Amino acid sequence: MESIYNFSAGPAALPKPVMQQAQSEFINWNDLGTSVMEISHRSKPFLKVAAEAEQDLRDLLSIPTNYKVLFCQGGARAQFAAVPMNLLGDKKTADYIDGGYWAQSAVTEANKYCQPNVINAMVEIDGKKAITPATDWPLSDDAAYVHFCPNETIDGIEINDLPVTDKPIVADMSSTILSRQIDVSKYGVIYAGAQKNIGPAGICIVIVRDDLLDLASDLLPSILNYKVLSEQESMFNTPPTYAWYLSGLVFKWLKAQGGVTEIEKINRTKGEVLYGYIDQSSFYKNTIHPNNRSLMNVPFQLAKPELDGLFLQQAEQRGLQALKGHRAVGGMRASLYNAMPLEGVQALVDFMQEFEQANA
Amino acid sequence: MESIYNFSAGPAALPKPVMQQAQSEFINWNDLGTSVMEISHRSKPFLKVAAEAEQDLRDLLSIPTNYKVLFCQGGARAQFAAVPMNLLGDKKTADYIDGGYWAQSAVTEANKYCQPNVINAMVEIDGKKAITPATDWPLSDDAAYVHFCPNETIDGIEINDLPVTDKPIVADMSSTILSRQIDVSKYGVIYAGAQKNIGPAGICIVIVRDDLLDLASDLLPSILNYKVLSEQESMFNTPPTYAWYLSGLVFKWLKAQGGVTEIEKINRTKGEVLYGYIDQSSFYKNTIHPNNRSLMNVPFQLAKPELDGLFLQQAEQRGLQALKGHRAVGGMRASLYNAMPLEGVQALVDFMQEFEQANA
Incomplete structure (x- = not known):
């Protein structure tokens, strides 16, 4: 068969060596005579998979020790609600930089929980779509955080600037995480649905600075509560173990690259x-x-x-x-x-x- | 190798023929030269997988046409919040039958959204743990619904009675769904994390009567909103496609049995x-x-x-x-x-x- 190149925007192709390894050990993983998806998430072999995946991601992104790494469900869409419900505290607004479809989708959901201050960052220069410089973004004084989406999957727009603020910066990195270097210490929360650069659909990574764990709304479902997930090491509920395992293989592949x-x-x-x-x-x-x-x-x-x-x-x-x-x-x-x-x-x-x- | 029998409570063993088929087509599914987990959830081949899985589940449980079938994320734990947030409407309480660990966990979460009327159904008969008859459960008049967990995975208790009520009955069937016949028309909502009798961890089935779709709280995250998920055919966010596909294979296997x-x-x-x-x-x-x-x-x-x-x-x-x-x-x-x-x-x-x- 000719080489297949899969340009899907997500769920997207995974590295070939990862898929080959996963296939070879699909039914008999780790010599257990069973699949990694058929064992308890609290079993020693799976806990090792989980811990290694987290450590490899920490290594890849140089995640500082004062950040928690959470493996969640619900994709980035769940985070559109989780972010305001976790971070607003007693604040009534947050800044949302609008650079395209996904930034706007985050605003739609945030509207349930606050009055987002939406900052239109889109402009046309020489007939081409562009993003205004971050120094031009009119941030509000009373925002709980500043949300933006550094890569707009649909529009094909990448924002290279960071908001200029001392508020927590929250970034939807679903389609850009691990594609280029970032300085995690500049962010309050980074989240990313896995199905582009991490693993299969059904798992979502949240990287959250640990001073932001105590602001959650009483009405926040526990499965979206960063503090609960952090205290339970992402096993408050049964995690999507197979997606976690595959993500771990992708991290190891990326290290090898x-x-x-x-x-x-x-x-x-x-x-x-x-x-x-x-x-x-x-x-x-x-x-x-x-x-x-x-x-x-x-x-x-x-x-x-x-x-x-x-x-x-x-x-x-x-x-x-x-x-x-x-x-x-x-x-x-x-x-x-x-x-x-x-x-x-x-x-x-x-x-x-x-x-x-x-x-x- | 000797036969392996995996008695895990969940994530649990999947049928061997399902795992063998999944392995054989892991990298080259449907002659596409790619994995089913690497294609868009909105592509024709995946939409067919999704629709067949739903139809097979409808066939297996004889689900009436006035019920929606949703494929969700977050497991049954997410439903502990989703149920009250979707169903309370302007009611302030719901009945929760307490038959063990998971029923109690549902109450803990429901406490955020209402004052649950907790009905202790556990009793000792001849030194053995038992459940009182449903006719003895003191249901409240003002409950929005009656919640129970027909099978307690940890305690090993099964409740064979149904609450005697004209309120919507809500059942956490995570560890009993598809194991024995049920009459879906008696329920308002049935939900079940997949990782026992359906598929891998990371997907959760919700079966909801369509007259219950209009009661959701304004603060309910959209990814848990039955109406949103129903209108978007469980693709409001990128669904866990591989878990959905595997669940579909399990349904086909079960039909073949x-x-x-x-x-x-x-x-x-x-x-x-x-x-x-x-x-x-x-x-x-x-x-x-x-x-x-x-x-x-x-x-x-x-x-x-x-x-x-x-x-x-x-x-x-x-x-x-x-x-x-x-x-x-x-x-x-x-x-x-x-x-x-x-x-x-x-x-x-x-x-x-x-x-x-x-x-x-």
């Missing part, structure tokens, strides 16, 4: 190859300003949108999967998470070139 | 074999009254508790895994979910007999 420093270099090269090709072509276009182009999600459009269907069909035949853009944006989207090798991006560009030659 | 009617017969036989052996022995005991013995979770104690460690060690050597009792009860516990074949129970009894002969 040289960690975040090395994967960031590869990700930058992947971005240069794809954006570089798009920019020199008049057949394809990307409408995001170079300052804010996402390294993880690259939406692009054909100059002849009537060819979208043919493009997708021929791409699929070449083993280039899941390139259809989100319905909110249209066109195509190539997601280039850590598990996508440079060869996959090169194969995409080769195909785009052939398609352009045949149809320009 | 003859459905719930047939598996119930096997489960009854399994219970007779194990309880029958315990009852004729003075070396082992079970402290639950025969009327309320769980078919799914059989706790038992040795007359000489100092031999517990030796029992567990030798059992493990024989491939009889995860028999250690919950710390709250002590001794041993054999969980006999659907995936445990009769031969596994027979192997356990054979070992118990040998151990008794050697150590009585």
Whole structure:
């Protein structure tokens, strides 16, 4: 079979060696004669899996010791409620930087719990979508925290600035975590649904500074309570053990690649190859300003949108999967998470070139 | 390798043929060249998986058309909050039948949202733990619903009665769903964490009567809102796709066994074999009254508790895994979910007999 390259935005492809290992030990894990998903989360072998996954993630992101790492359920959507319910305390508002679809979705949910101060950070420069500099964001004095989404999966926008504030910064890093270096100590809370750069759908990582654990609303369901989860080491309820195990394998794979420093270099090269090709072509276009182009999600459009269907069909035949853009944006989207090798991006560009030659 | 029988209370063993199929198609599912966990939940192939799983569950439990089936995250623990937040409406109380550990855990969480009317249904008859008849439960007039847990995984107690009420009956069926026939039309809400009789940990089934969808609290996180999940066909957030797929395979396996009617017969036989052996022995005991013995979770104690460690060690050597009792009860516990074949129970009894002969 020809190489398959899966550009799905999420649930996304996982590293091939991880999937191969998981398959080989699927039924007989650790010589137990059973699967890792069939044992108690409180058994010694699973506790070891859980602890190693946490430690590997701590190593990869240099997470300071005053931060807790939680393995949760409900995805980032659950965090849209969990963040205000955990962090507002007696405050009535929080700042929400609006950079696209997911930032807006977080606001919609936050509206239940407070009056979010929504700061529109989107602007057009030279006909391209861009994000205003953080120094221009009108933060409020009485915000409990400042929320933003550094990578907008649908829009293909990446925010490289950090809010300029001494309030806790809360970041939805679902589609950017582990793709580039970050300084965790600058954040109050980082959360990320796993199904892009971590593991399968069904697990969500929360990294929370430990001075923020005592502010929860009395009405917060316990399964979303950072303090409860922290005290119970993410085992207040039965955790999604198989997703946790797979995430752990991904962390080990990433360490073997040289960690975040090395994967960031590869990700930058992947971005240069794809954006570089798009920019020199008049057949394809990307409408995001170079300052804010996402390294993880690259939406692009054909100059002849009537060819979208043919493009997708021929791409699929070449083993280039899941390139259809989100319905909110249209066109195509190539997601280039850590598990996508440079060869996959090169194969995409080769195909785009052939398609352009045949149809320009 | 000798046969392994895994008596884990949860995450529990899944049917062997399911695990074998899942392993064989782990990396190349449906000839896509990729795993089912690596494709979009909104892709046609996954939507088919999702719809088939729902239909198979509807067939297995004869779920009436006026009930919605939701595939959620957060386990039954999440439902401990979701139930009151979805169902209280303007009511201030709900009845909670107390039959053991999990019923009590549901009360603890419900306390955040209402003043639960807790009805202690536990009683001792002839030195054995039993449950009072439902006709004796003092239900309140102003309850929004009546909550109970028909099978107490830790205590090994099964409640065969239904509350006598015209209020919505809410049942935590985590460890009993699909093990015996039920009449869904008698319930308002049935919920069940998957990791016992359905699939891997990380997915939770909610079956809800559609007239109960309009009572949700404004403060309910959307990911726990039955109406939102129902309108979005359990895809308001990215669902745990791999757990959903595996649950679907379990449903197909169960249908191939003859459905719930047939598996119930096997489960009854399994219970007779194990309880029958315990009852004729003075070396082992079970402290639950025969009327309320769980078919799914059989706790038992040795007359000489100092031999517990030796029992567990030798059992493990024989491939009889995860028999250690919950710390709250002590001794041993054999969980006999659907995936445990009769031969596994027979192997356990054979070992118990040998151990008794050697150590009585």
